[in-house]
Amino acid sequence: MAAAALCWALRAARQVLPSPCPRQVRSYYVDWRMLRDVKRRKTAYEHADERLRINAIRKNSILPKELQEVADKEIAALPRDSCPVRIRNRCVLTSRSRGVKRRWRLSRIVFRHFADHAQMSGVQRAMW
Amino acid sequence: KDKSAASKDSTPEGAAKRQEDGAETPKQQLSDIIGNMKVEVSYRKKLQQLKTRENKKQAINKLESLDSEGSVPQGTTEDTQRSKPLNPELVKAASAVASSLPHNKKQTESELLAQLRRHEETTDKQKKGGTVNIRNVISEMTVKRQSPAQRGARISGRISLQLDEDGQRIRPERSSARSIDSRRSLKVGKRLNIFTKASTEPEHTLKTVSPPTIWDLEFAKEVAAVTAQPPRNGFEEMIQWTKEGILWEYPIDNEVGMEDDAEFHEHIFLEKHLEGFPKEGPIRHFMELVICGLSKNPYISVKQKVEHIEWFQKYFEEKKELLQEI
Numbered sequence: 464m465a466a467a468a469l470c471w472a473l474r475a476a477r478q479v480l481p482s483p484c485p486r487q488v489r490s491y492y493v494d495w496r497m498l499r500d501v502k503r504r505k506t507a508y509e510h511a512d513e514r515l516r517i518n519a520i521r522k523n524s525i526l527p528k529e530l531q532e533v534a535d536k537e538i539a540a541l542p543r544d545s546c547p548v549r550i551r552n553r554c555v556l557t558s559r560s561r562g563v564k565r566r567w568r569l570s571r572i573v574f575r576h577f578a579d580h581a582q583m584s585g586v587q588r589a590m591w
Numbered sequence: 592k593d594k595s596a597a598s599k600d601s602t603p604e605g606a607a608k609r610q611e612d613g614a615e616t617p618k619q620q621l622s623d624i625i626g627n628m629k630v631e632v633s634y635r636k637k638l639q640q641l642k643t644r645e646n647k648k649q650a651i652n653k654l655e656s657l658d659s660e661g662s663v664p665q666g667t668t669e670d671t672q673r674s675k676p677l678n679p680e681l682v683k684a685a686s687a688v689a690s691s692l693p694h695n696k697k698q699t700e701s702e703l704l705a706q707l708r709r710h711e712e713t714t715d716k717q718k719k720g721g722t723v724n725i726r727n728v729i730s731e732m733t734v735k736r737q738s739p740a741q742r743g744a745r746i747s748g749r750i751s752l753q754l755d756e757d758g759q760r761i762r763p764e765r766s767s768a769r770s771i772d773s774r775r776s777l778k779v780g781k782r783l784n785i786f787t788k789a790s791t792e793p794e795h796t797l798k799t800v801s802p803p804t805i806w807d808l809e810f811a812k813e814v815a816a817v818t819a820q821p822p823r824n825g826f827e828e829m830i831q832w833t834k835e836g837i838l839w840e841y842p843i844d845n846e847v848g849m850e851d852d853a854e855f856h857e858h859i860f861l862e863k864h865l866e867g868f869p870k871e872g873p874i875r876h877f878m879e880l881v882i883c884g885l886s887k888n889p890y891i892s893v894k895q896k897v898e899h900i901e902w903f904q905k906y907f908e909e910k911k912e913l914l915q916e917i
Binding site: 512516519520523525526527529530533 | 873874876877880881899902903906910913914917
């Protein structure tokens with residue numbers, strides 16, 4: 464009985480990092496703009512299905528127009544952060560909004576820094 | 592007990608001597624006989640000890656059956672059993688046995704009492720662990736019963752083979768009986784889970800315990816912190832990362848998170864979900880297009896597709912009044 468409780472507690476405790484090998488954990492976002500972007504991504508994920516279905520009713524030539532007008536009003540009533548257009552692909556480390564390469568989610572300056580220190584796998588200086 | 596130890600040492604030596612010498616001298620024969628006599632004496636002592644142990648065990652069982660109500664809440668920890676005092680009858684029996692044996696009375700008494708305690712612990716462990724094993728063994732065994740189909744087969748076999756010789760009549764019945772038994776025994780019984788993933792049934796029985804206290808959690812955290820040594824090499828580091836979930840498991844399984852057990856026809860033929868909609872009109876046309884699109888979608892599970900259709904059903908039901916105005 465006590466052994467079973469211990470096993471359960473051990474499974475729960477394994478989520479905590481053990482002290483001998485600490486790893487750097489980021490506990491804050493870089494700036495408020497990044498935080499707002501994170502919020503927008505979350506709400507967009509939550510309302511994604513609804514938006515898709517209401518848009519399917521709106522962008523339609525079969526259903527009557529009155530129905531489509533009602534659907535227009537409904538989609539406008541959803542929270543403004545739920546539309547995916549508001550999401551901006553910022554740099555993950557510096558929160559720079561411009562000059563961000565999508566494959567690495569990094570801004571050009573950070574990318575160059577890591578590539579020169581040989582910390583980007585498979586990235587080499589171009590020479591031809 | 593010292594004599595029994597000495598006799599134990601002499602018996603392997605005597606056996607070695609017998610093995611080595613093919614032709615034994617009379618002196619060696621005499622020494623062998625003396626060695627055998629010593630073995631007999633120690634065996635008598637062993638029998639006496641066994642008898643005393645059996646008597647004590649019987650006494651223990653009787654007392655435990657009487658005291659089972661009091662001893663149940665004490666639990667499985669050894670500390671509580673040691674603190675629990677031995678029964679006075681057992682102590683008297685131990686002192687009587689100690690007086691009967693020719694060695695130091697106090698030493699033998701203390702040793703016998705220590706043995707008593709060990710026996711109590713083992714009997715407790717066996718009571719909790721042994722009965723389960725027997726139950727498992729018996730559950731696999733089934734009573735042989737002749738089903739009417741089998742009876743009919745055997746009778747028909749007998750009738751058809753009466754024309755043949757006697758020797759040939761018996762064999763197919765036996766082989767059919769054996770094949771039927773083997774067929775029954777193949778699928779009956781516990782699975783060994785060698786080729787398939789093990790089911791999580793035994794874990795459910797443990798989860799009925801009360802949730803662990805804060806002290807249990809702290810203790811578990813301490814134990815985890817102490818036992819989790821830093822990785823000695825890259826392999827151990829990768830193992831740790833796999834356990835934490837940072838690294839995927841190799842060979843990469845493309846369907847790790849997904850467990851879609853639905854067949855292809857459940858993905859494609861979705862018209863049965865269209866029963867709540869009117870059979871004619873623009874809505875039906877629209878929903879048929881929706882279903883056509885869903886049937887070509889390999890990325891969503893069947894549940895999600897059904898939810899999609901149900902959302903539309905709800906939506907159009909809410910707008911029924913508006914639709915009827917049109």
